[in-house]
Amino acid sequence: DVKVTQSSRYLVKRTGEKVFLECVQDMDHENMFWYRQDPGLGLRLIYFSYDVKMKEKGDIPEGYSVSREKKERFSLILESASTNQTSMYLCASGFVGSENIQYFGAGTRLSVL
């Protein structure tokens, strides 16, 4: 079974804090993704990575950065958390090419106070 593990299920942070969300996958997938999920808006792509040290902006990258130093790990960084970043964050991974299925972690519910 594919396993995508997000380090925290729930996080509470203060405005202005630097926040790290970690994601690890065990299937040697090239692609990894970070989404945020908000009611009525579905899933929106923040950043994705198709290889180590490579990253691409998604639809809503403002206020976020990412790091991929190892193939299995993809980190989302909120440089200075704000209340409008309170959301559910979902990490996914998948192979490049014809299989093209994304596998998701359980999500991190972040509250910024």
Add this chain to the structure above:
Amino acid sequence: AQKVTQAQTEISVVEKEDVTLDCVYETRDTTYYLFWYKQPPSGELVFLIRRNSFDEQNEISGRYSWNFQKSTSSFNFTITASQVVDSAVYFCALSGANTGNQFYFGTGTSLTVIP
């Protein structure tokens, strides 16, 4: 532009009823993939099905079935004889061959099955 529309925000059915979740998509790609995911209360999105644009055959898996119609740009999902465990948010998604494996998700349909 790639877009997925799930017009049904919330649906409630009584157990054992059949229910259809609608998904309409827009794409200019000739090769693309359509997906359904289930998100139970635990939060993790679970992959249900992938269909590519060249395969319009309907698919059945147990109580689940999918109807793909390119003529109407729809990929609808039917649950037959619904059960309480089917209660979840269901997402339809689209990926184009030219979008680098990027997915475009609909806003989801929240299904509640009442015992």
